[in-house]
Amino acid sequence: MALSREQIAQRVAQELQDGYYVNLGIGIPTLVANYIPEGMEVMLQSENGLLGMGQFPTEDELDADLINAGKQTVTMATGASIFDSAESFAMIRGGHVDLTVLGAFEVDVNGNIASYMIPGKLIKGMGGAMDLVAGADNIIVTMTHASKHGVSKLLSNCTLPLTGKGCIKKVLTDLAFIEIKDGKFHLLERAPGISVDEIVKLTEGELVVTGDIPEMKL
Amino acid sequence: MALSREQIAQRVAQELQDGYYVNLGIGIPTLVANYIPEGMEVMLQSENGLLGMGQFPTEDELDADLINAGKQTVTMATGASIFDSAESFAMIRGGHVDLTVLGAFEVDVNGNIASYMIPGKLIKGMGGAMDLVAGADNIIVTMTHASKHGVSKLLSNCTLPLTGKGCIKKVLTDLAFIEIKDGKFHLLERAPGISVDEIVKLTEGELVVTGDIPEMKL
Amino acid sequence: MAGFDKVVSSYEEAMAGLTDNMTVVAGGFGLCGIPENLIAEIKRKGTKGLTLVSNNCGVDDFGLGILLPDRQIKKIIASYVGENAEFERQMMAGELDVELTPQGTLAEKMRAGGAGIPAFFTATGYGTPVAEGKEERQFKGRDYILEESIVGDFAIVKAWKADRYGNLVFRKTARNFNPMAATAGKVTVVEVEEIVEPGELDPDQIHTAGIYVDRLILGNFEKRIEQRTVRKA
Amino acid sequence: MAGFDKVVSSYEEAMAGLTDNMTVVAGGFGLCGIPENLIAEIKRKGTKGLTLVSNNCGVDDFGLGILLPDRQIKKIIASYVGENAEFERQMMAGELDVELTPQGTLAEKMRAGGAGIPAFFTATGYGTPVAEGKEERQFKGRDYILEESIVGDFAIVKAWKADRYGNLVFRKTARNFNPMAATAGKVTVVEVEEIVEPGELDPDQIHTAGIYVDRLILGNFEKRIEQRTVRKA
Numbered sequence: 001m002a003l004s005r006e007q008i009a010q011r012v013a014q015e016l017q018d019g020y021y022v023n024l025g026i027g028i029p030t031l032v033a034n035y036i037p038e039g040m041e042v043m044l045q046s047e048n049g050l051l052g053m054g055q056f057p058t059e060d061e062l063d064a065d066l067i068n069a070g071k072q073t074v075t076m077a078t079g080a081s082i083f084d085s086a087e088s089f090a091m092i093r094g095g096h097v098d099l100t101v102l103g104a105f106e107v108d109v110n111g112n113i114a115s116y117m118i119p120g121k122l123i124k125g126m127g128g129a130m131d132l133v134a135g136a137d138n139i140i141v142t143m144t145h146a147s148k149h150g151v152s153k154l155l156s157n158c159t160l161p162l163t164g165k166g167c168i169k170k171v172l173t174d175l176a177f178i179e180i181k182d183g184k185f186h187l188l189e190r191a192p193g194i195s196v197d198e199i200v201k202l203t204e205g206e207l208v209v210t211g212d213i214p215e216m217k218l
Numbered sequence: 219m220a221l222s223r224e225q226i227a228q229r230v231a232q233e234l235q236d237g238y239y240v241n242l243g244i245g246i247p248t249l250v251a252n253y254i255p256e257g258m259e260v261m262l263q264s265e266n267g268l269l270g271m272g273q274f275p276t277e278d279e280l281d282a283d284l285i286n287a288g289k290q291t292v293t294m295a296t297g298a299s300i301f302d303s304a305e306s307f308a309m310i311r312g313g314h315v316d317l318t319v320l321g322a323f324e325v326d327v328n329g330n331i332a333s334y335m336i337p338g339k340l341i342k343g344m345g346g347a348m349d350l351v352a353g354a355d356n357i358i359v360t361m362t363h364a365s366k367h368g369v370s371k372l373l374s375n376c377t378l379p380l381t382g383k384g385c386i387k388k389v390l391t392d393l394a395f396i397e398i399k400d401g402k403f404h405l406l407e408r409a410p411g412i413s414v415d416e417i418v419k420l421t422e423g424e425l426v427v428t429g430d431i432p433e434m435k436l
Numbered sequence: 437m438a439g440f441d442k443v444v445s446s447y448e449e450a451m452a453g454l455t456d457n458m459t460v461v462a463g464g465f466g467l468c469g470i471p472e473n474l475i476a477e478i479k480r481k482g483t484k485g486l487t488l489v490s491n492n493c494g495v496d497d498f499g500l501g502i503l504l505p506d507r508q509i510k511k512i513i514a515s516y517v518g519e520n521a522e523f524e525r526q527m528m529a530g531e532l533d534v535e536l537t538p539q540g541t542l543a544e545k546m547r548a549g550g551a552g553i554p555a556f557f558t559a560t561g562y563g564t565p566v567a568e569g570k571e572e573r574q575f576k577g578r579d580y581i582l583e584e585s586i587v588g589d590f591a592i593v594k595a596w597k598a599d600r601y602g603n604l605v606f607r608k609t610a611r612n613f614n615p616m617a618a619t620a621g622k623v624t625v626v627e628v629e630e631i632v633e634p635g636e637l638d639p640d641q642i643h644t645a646g647i648y649v650d651r652l653i654l655g656n657f658e659k660r661i662e663q664r665t666v667r668k669a
Numbered sequence: 670m671a672g673f674d675k676v677v678s679s680y681e682e683a684m685a686g687l688t689d690n691m692t693v694v695a696g697g698f699g700l701c702g703i704p705e706n707l708i709a710e711i712k713r714k715g716t717k718g719l720t721l722v723s724n725n726c727g728v729d730d731f732g733l734g735i736l737l738p739d740r741q742i743k744k745i746i747a748s749y750v751g752e753n754a755e756f757e758r759q760m761m762a763g764e765l766d767v768e769l770t771p772q773g774t775l776a777e778k779m780r781a782g783g784a785g786i787p788a789f790f791t792a793t794g795y796g797t798p799v800a801e802g803k804e805e806r807q808f809k810g811r812d813y814i815l816e817e818s819i820v821g822d823f824a825i826v827k828a829w830k831a832d833r834y835g836n837l838v839f840r841k842t843a844r845n846f847n848p849m850a851a852t853a854g855k856v857t858v859v860e861v862e863e864i865v866e867p868g869e870l871d872p873d874q875i876h877t878a879g880i881y882v883d884r885l886i887l888g889n890f891e892k893r894i895e896q897r898t899v900r901k902a
Contacts, residue, residue: 019672021880041672043880047539048465049609050707051878058669064468064659065596065610071466075460079673079834079867082608084643085465085491086547086617089540093560093785094852097586112563123527123536130566131540135785165563165579177533177831236441252836259439261647265772266698267790269645282701282892283829283843289699290898297440297601300841302876303724304780307773311514311552311793312619314647330796340761341749341769345623348799349773352792353552364534375784383796383812425797439671544786553777554808556789575787575817584808607873641874 001087002174010035022159025102026070028142047128049088052080093135100136107160110203111168111180116162133164145173152204189216219394221409242289243320246360246431265346267306270298279368310351318354324376327423329386329398332378351382363391368423407434442602442652447477448655449639462490463617467662469610471594473562473655487511515539548585550619555584591621598628602649604644618648627655675835677883680710683886693759694821695723696850700895702843703732706888720744725784748772781818783852788817830859835882836875851881860888
């Protein structure tokens with residue numbers, strides 16, 4: 001069965017390492033924070049100027065001056081630090097964040113990503129997404145593998161305006177964990193109960209399947 | 219008589235205005251701080267990261283962590299702030315300092331300045347001088363008008379490697395206060411007891427003398 | 437107090453000199469750390485044809501969004517402009533010029549403007565619509581685009597505390613774009629929650645030096661929360 | 670403490686991995702705020718062929734100057750290099766490569782290196798020997814030159830206080846180049862006067878976030894004064 005949003009987050013969380021500084025985008029990526037393995041320390045970077053984001057505040061802790069990049073009220077974790085937006089993106093652009101997780105509309109076999117704009121619809125802007133994809137070495141894109149109508153989002157060439165060019169190497173969809181290299185998708189894992197054939201069918205870009213593809217462990 | 223170092227500083231101090239942020243170079247410029255007119259507030263910027271430099275410390279106040287750009291121990295004035303070197307030069311390069319006073323070996327009619335290097339002699343480096351002359355709109359150069367051997371330092375063309383190109387508009391020497399514009403020196407004031415002829419004789423670059431030239435008031 | 441005292445006593449005085457068609461750089465992220473009373477004063481003044489440089493454009497009835505109904509904004513340079521129906525209407529109708537800029541590039545453009553750096557290279561936006569018309573260049577085998585800096589006629593800033601000399605301290609994530617905005621205005625106006633005497637702030641802990649601040653005013657703030665998320669105690 | 674604990678217990682461990690011909694970015698201005706014990710460890714290790722990036726090169730017997738007698742420095746990128754007889758001898762003899770860089774440009778090169786900006790334009794040095802071989806370009810009628818950023822294999826930094834996560838606080842003008850250096854090393858090593866537990870530093874008052882710091886060590890400092898100037902009480 002296709003992974004739920006929570007299960008996608010759960011599988012991404014397995015890629016975390018102790019001592020990682022991580023930036024989690026809005027949506028599914030945010031849920032990753034709920035699945036940090038026990039005994040592991042991870043520090044969350046919020047690009048509006050906070051390293052060490054904590055959980056939501058209680059009513060008593062609520063503070064209009066303390067929000068995350070999704071504009072939600074948050075708290076600070078022990079050892080947090082605050083900085084301005086130029087410094088926050090110096091951190092991101094300079095490659096100091098260990099892992100970035102963000103959503104997308106489309107990715108393609110060349111590591112291109114489209115995630116911020118659907119022409120003709122309302123254009124809200126890229127926020128920090130272009131900086132995040134350009135600055136990070138280690139990025140995981142989370143998305144559904146195909147639209148509700150069965151149209152693949154893993155393409156030979158992105159059709160929407162790009163957020164970044166040639167910067168994505170790992171994609172976790174509701175069906176599969178995929179690596180991008182040498183201009184091709186490579187199937188690493190499949191969601192429990194999902195067959196390789198189903199994944200092939202819903203992947204428009206060239207997909208390399210080598211040997212037995214293991215099921216994800218959740 | 220030619221101005222003493224103290225008198226040069228005294229005349230420069232007349233160019234200060236209440237509320238000015240000022241960067242004073244090493245040597246004669248430093249002495250300007252002693253002649254700030256009564257009732258006037260001026261804040262001194264030290265490019266190693268201090269705005270609001272105070273006087274030298276007493277033995278009790280001495281602090282190895284608090285120095286000026288000349289590496290001398292100093293104190294902080296009321297309302298001072300501390301910042302890093304990138305921020306200090308952001309302030310300077312961004313044109314936020316109201317007045318910069320610095321020394322030079324040579325200036326010329328095009329506003330070029332040479333102040334950091336005499337080829338063949340030991341080369342110590344430009345420190346912050348190139349940033350200061352490039353960043354400031356309002357600069358006063360203090361220097362002796364000529365060498366001990368009577369060789370002019372106000373030239374048609376600087377002979378030494380430049381610190382900055384086309385950035386100097388005002389020069390105060392031991393003999394005269396001079397403005398640079400339209401590719402010429404313009405005599406504004408002469409030192410008490412110094413004749414226009416003496417100044418003309420010791421100025422190699424073209425010097426415009428218009429009408430009666432007043433004596434400086436000290 | 438003469439010389440360095442930046443305190444003014446009315447919002448009218450704070451925004452004096454702002455005229456039609458000027459560029460205004462504003463601090464704030466969403467509704468957090470926005471100079472809400474300075475924005476209200478711009479609405480009151482009725483200044484028109486403004487180019488705004490701000491990460492966002494507020495919501496319909498708060499923040500920069502309140503400048504929309506009277507069509508005071510000609511152009512906005514921002515990274516994210518959702519959550520605002522009137523904004524959407526004006527943009528779709530072509531009444532409002534929107535220049536979308538990546539958030540980090542926007543922050544760096546303000547910083548560079550204040551720091552006398554006219555342009556810098558960044559990998560952000562390479563190969564995307566943001567790169568259109570911009571110079572591309574490789575350094576050490578990687579592709580970058582050239583971005584130019586921004587300086588505004590006015591900068592409007594919200595800080596937490598200040599001394600009368602304009603030395604500023606920000607609080608938590610209300611800091612965001614405010615320190616860069618403060619450096620990037622020909623005239624920088626700051627509103628704060630508390631003004632203390634010079635010498636009361638620790639010089640090591642001042643976030644923005646008073647040299648950047650032209651006018652300072654004590655304000656009352658609503659501090660509206662955009663996404664109120666809480667957990668049970 | 671796992672994860673983010675950056676504390677190491679020996680200077681040997683602090684500088685482990687530094688090998689011949691590496692580039693080292695160092696904080697400090699004159700002898701103020703220099704990582705004096707980390708420099709001493711480099712001397713002890715005997716690492717050679719180093720390229721140093723530092724505003725100054727210490728004095729004969731203190732600071733980076735102590736790396737000169739054993740010819741450990743191949744090249745130095747600095748803004749001012751007086752006050753050192755052995756330095757002068759090696760430079761005049763062509764044994765030491767000196768790249769003089771304006772102080773503000775040097776600070777900005779370090780910041781840009783840490784911030785992922787490969788190059789920026791500045792007016793500083795235009796029309797001077799510093800501009801030789803560099804691209805020149807006009808923006809809005811003014812002339813600028815293109816300067817490239819610097820990243821070191823190691824950065825050595827002196828801070829005042831830190832928590833175990835490597836969040837740093839600097840003291841007075843000992844801050845200087847240290848915060849930029851901290852961002853510009855592939856491996857950043859910091860020595861401090863005091864280490865506290867995470868949570869003890871006010872998050873609003875941290876000068877450098879721990880994300881930049883790889884190793885942290887508690888040191889004892891001589892803090893030599895270069896120009897002792899005092900007045901009578």
